[in-house]
Amino acid sequence: MELQKFTYDNKLTNYFIWATVGWGLVGMLVGLTLALELIFPNLSGEISWLVFSRIRPVHTNAAIFAFVGNGFFAAIYYSMPRLLKTPMYSKALGNIHFWGWQLIIVLAALTYPFGFTQSKEYAELIWPIDVLVVVIWVVFGLNMFITIINRRVKHIYVAIWFYIATWVTIAVLYIVNNLALPVTLTLSYPIYAGIQDALVQWWYGHNAVAFFLTTPILGMMYYFIPKAANRPIYSYKLSIIHFWALIFLYIWAGPHHLLYSALPDWAQALGVVFSVMLIAPSWGGMINGLLTLRGAWDKVREDPVLKMFVVGVTAYGMATFEGPMLSLKTVNALSHFTDWTIAHVHIGTLGWNSMMNFGMIYWLVPKLFKTKLYSAKLANAHFWIATLGMLFFSIPLYFAGFTQALMWKEFTAEGFLAYPNFLETVTQILPMYYLRAFGGTLYVIGAVLFIYNVWKTAAQGSFVRYENDEAAAKAPAKPKESFHRRLEGRPLQFTVFALVAILIGGLVEIIPMYLVKSNIPTIAAVKPYTPLELEGRDVYIAEGCYLCHSQMIRPFRNETERYGEYTKAGETVYDHPFLFGSKRTGPDLARAGVKSLPNYKPDSWHFNHMINPQKVSPESIMPAYPWLADNEIDLSVTPDKIKAMRTLGVPYAEGFEDIAVDDLKAQYAEIAKGLRSSGIEVGDNKEIVALIAYLQRLGTDVYNNK
Amino acid sequence: MSVIIILVIVGIVVASLFLIGFIWAVKSGQYEDMYSPSVRILFDDYKESANNDDGDMLADNNIPENKYKNDKISNQ
Numbered sequence: 001m002e003l004q005k006f007t008y009d010n011k012l013t014n015y016f017i018w019a020t021v022g023w024g025l026v027g028m029l030v031g032l033t034l035a036l037e038l039i040f041p042n043l044s045g046e047i048s049w050l051v052f053s054r055i056r057p058v059h060t061n062a063a064i065f066a067f068v069g070n071g072f073f074a075a076i077y078y079s080m081p082r083l084l085k086t087p088m089y090s091k092a093l094g095n096i097h098f099w100g101w102q103l104i105i106v107l108a109a110l111t112y113p114f115g116f117t118q119s120k121e122y123a124e125l126i127w128p129i130d131v132l133v134v135v136i137w138v139v140f141g142l143n144m145f146i147t148i149i150n151r152r153v154k155h156i157y158v159a160i161w162f163y164i165a166t167w168v169t170i171a172v173l174y175i176v177n178n179l180a181l182p183v184t185l186t187l188s189y190p191i192y193a194g195i196q197d198a199l200v201q202w203w204y205g206h207n208a209v210a211f212f213l214t215t216p217i218l219g220m221m222y223y224f225i226p227k228a229a230n231r232p233i234y235s236y237k238l239s240i241i242h243f244w245a246l247i248f249l250y251i252w253a254g255p256h257h258l259l260y261s262a263l264p265d266w267a268q269a270l271g272v273v274f275s276v277m278l279i280a281p282s283w284g285g286m287i288n289g290l291l292t293l294r295g296a297w298d299k300v301r302e303d304p305v306l307k308m309f310v311v312g313v314t315a316y317g318m319a320t321f322e323g324p325m326l327s328l329k330t331v332n333a334l335s336h337f338t339d340w341t342i343a344h345v346h347i348g349t350l351g352w353n354s355m356m357n358f359g360m361i362y363w364l365v366p367k368l369f370k371t372k373l374y375s376a377k378l379a380n381a382h383f384w385i386a387t388l389g390m391l392f393f394s395i396p397l398y399f400a401g402f403t404q405a406l407m408w409k410e411f412t413a414e415g416f417l418a419y420p421n422f423l424e425t426v427t428q429i430l431p432m433y434y435l436r437a438f439g440g441t442l443y444v445i446g447a448v449l450f451i452y453n454v455w456k457t458a459a460q461g462s463f464v465r466y467e468n469d470e471a472a473a474k475a476p477a478k479p480k481e482s483f484h485r486r487l488e489g490r491p492l493q494f495t496v497f498a499l500v501a502i503l504i505g506g507l508v509e510i511i512p513m514y515l516v517k518s519n520i521p522t523i524a525a526v527k528p529y530t531p532l533e534l535e536g537r538d539v540y541i542a543e544g545c546y547l548c549h550s551q552m553i554r555p556f557r558n559e560t561e562r563y564g565e566y567t568k569a570g571e572t573v574y575d576h577p578f579l580f581g582s583k584r585t586g587p588d589l590a591r592a593g594v595k596s597l598p599n600y601k602p603d604s605w606h607f608n609h610m611i612n613p614q615k616v617s618p619e620s621i622m623p624a625y626p627w628l629a630d631n632e633i634d635l636s637v638t639p640d641k642i643k644a645m646r647t648l649g650v651p652y653a654e655g656f657e658d659i660a661v662d663d664l665k666a667q668y669a670e671i672a673k674g675l676r677s678s679g680i681e682v683g684d685n686k687e688i689v690a691l692i693a694y695l696q697r698l699g700t701d702v703y704n705n706k
Numbered sequence: 707m708s709v710i711i712i713l714v715i716v717g718i719v720v721a722s723l724f725l726i727g728f729i730w731a732v733k734s735g736q737y738e739d740m741y742s743p744s745v746r747i748l749f750d751d752y753k754e755s756a757n758n759d760d761g762d763m764l765a766d767n768n769i770p771e772n773k774y775k776n777d778k779i780s781n782q
Contacts, residue, residue, distance in 0.1 A: 007755055083747060155736060155743050172720055196709035203713050232744035247724050251717050267710055466755030
């Protein structure tokens with residue numbers, strides 16, 4: 001057989017590595033800022049674009065898409081050509097992929113702090129950037145799949161299967177979750193409403209964790225651990241079972257994010273069952289990774305790369321054990337909405353994702369620059385600082401989670417809530433927040449050592465851009481009839497394929513109608529928002545209020561006592577997007593407007609609280625939002641918003657958009673008059689009044705018609 | 707809750723794609739040898755190319771002579 005010579009190009013691997021390093025530091029620094037803002041709520045001063053709720057998406061997106069994303073792209077561009085003995089198909093596509101991805105990251109960082117967001121966690125990007133994401137993802141996919149087709153090695157190594165699963169699933173999830181109707185260049189409303197939107201979002205959200213933060217990193221594990229330890233994976237067969245079992249189970253687990261919500265019970269149960277089953281393949285993978293190092297533990301003692309990998313894979317095992325446990329309804333009743341979730345995800349990111357990235361880069365940079373690691377000692381120091389940082393981050397938050405959940409649920413002997421004031425349960429856990437910030441600081445220090453070390457390593461070596469390799473040519477394909485010719489000879493298969501094609505077309509037409517229809521309310525008292533409330537809702541989204549305040553009261557006595565009647569699916573039918581939230585740093589707001597409930601607050605309280613929360617409740621950790629009293633709502637867009645909502649199935653009367661602004665002004669004047677009688681002067685069209693109108697509406701439909 | 711039907715359909719479609727992938731992998735003999743692939747990846751015999759002197763990483767024009775020339779599948 002003919003032997004062919006070819007060349008690997010390391011340029012893009014190198015680029016992706018430095019992007020990983022740079023964005024990683026940015027993501028961690030923003031995270032540390034957030035941790036500090038929770039202790040010192042007014043750390044951001046009165047700078048709107050530094051407030052907790054606006055930069056929290058910057059942190060999560062930077063960690064996920066910039067740090068982990070660039071990291072596994074580096075892994076793919078390095079490992080795939082070598083595994084397949086074929087250079088990447090196209091340099092041009094590779095360059096577009098690299099620069100396009102960095103552009104997306106920059107655009108995200110330029111939009112979130114200024115309130116441009118879709119509010120769906122890890123899918124906050126506004127619609128024009130979403131379109132760009134899809135284009136770049138397709139470019140990446142083309143480059144990858146053509147390389148696979150051109151391969152010289154017949155066998156597709158297990159790591160590549162993980163890369164393929166990543167691409168396919170993220171493409172489907174991202175598109176389905178981001179289907180939205182644009183209103184302006186920066187604003188769109190999702191086509192789903194309320195509980196349906198929540199289900200789509202968490203189906204996406206869970207699988208973003210599964211297929212962006214897990215499968216590509218597993219591919220990385222199956223390539224770089226054997227390479228770094230110079231021994232084959234413990235069981236190749238197990239790795240194949242790991243792959244297929246994992247991908248078939250993962251995609252059904254999403255509903256575990258909505259336990260005890262208004263989601264139907266059977267869907268919740270389905271999510272739980274699949275989540276529990278996931279332990280098996282996940283632990284199979286963890287054991288496979290760790291046992292690869294059997295007989296090489298002496299190397300682990302010396303080599304910082306292997307140390308990083310060992311802690312990374314162990315954290316994978318911990319997180320994938322904890323995940324199914326958190327999916328059990330009894331555990332979830334306690335953990336949901338608390339810091340327990342935050343601890344859990346940081347075992348995954350600080351432990352699994354980051355350690356795998358660090359290990360890979362410590363191994364790869366000396367190779368790419370034909371030198372030795374600048375300082376193994378420094379890398380070992382980084383390892384210990386990072387491991388301690390992760391523990392100091394997560395363990396206090398576990399305690400914070402248990403403590404707060406138990407305080408929420410505590411009743412006195414007389415049958416009253418033991419801690420009726422939500423703030424008490426926050427001040428109780430503040431010491432844990434200090435420890436978390438300390439852990440985060442350690443982690444950032446470790447990352448700085450890492451960057452210095454990697455930089456020095458690159459500086460002392462010289463970049464090896466091209467590497468030559470040779471392999472036997474791919475066996476020429478047997479001449480065969482065209483696919484279609486063969487298909488024609490098989491009427492049954494042909495019919496099935498045709499049916500599938502028709503079904504896809506049909507679904508595209510039917511689904512939107514079906515969705516609009518099913519959004520028709522099942523609770524007659526529930527009415528669409530007034531124009532002012534709708535504007536207020538958009539302010540609520542832009543400021544990121546939902547990141548600390550849930551709007552989902554679970555059917556537990558302690559929650560109904562504290563917040564009022566539990567949330568029903570029929571109440572949410574006009575909510576594009578849903579705003580259930582996933583964390584209660586502050587109290588739930590689903591019934592904020594109901595006057596008969598103990599936590600009701602008048603308009604003037606809301607006004608003062610928004611301008612300066614500590615003036616109203618001195619120990620509050622909510623930041624101030626003084627700019628809400630200055631910023632104005634854009635009335636020119638209001639009619640378009642009404643029209644868009646009607647297109648999505650919200651029953652505004654025909655022609656209502658023409659009188660929407662008048663309606664808005666009338667309601668505005670009413671509230672402004674009320675505020676004036678409390679001694680508060682407010683100008684025209686201020687965001688704060690719209691927000692108050694929205695908050696006072698929450699929950700009232702159900703209560704006033706009881 | 708009609709959206710759940712759509713999600714189930716999308717889920718089944720994605721799962722079916724993977725199932726097809728799995729059947730293809732088994733039928734085309736991907737898993738006939740469950741040992742040597744894990745060892746094969748450890749053998750790196752590629753060498754640094756002679757054309758790495760140019761330090762300009764941004765330029766795409768310093769591609770070695772034999773770059774991609776033999777990359778096409780030939781039937782000779």
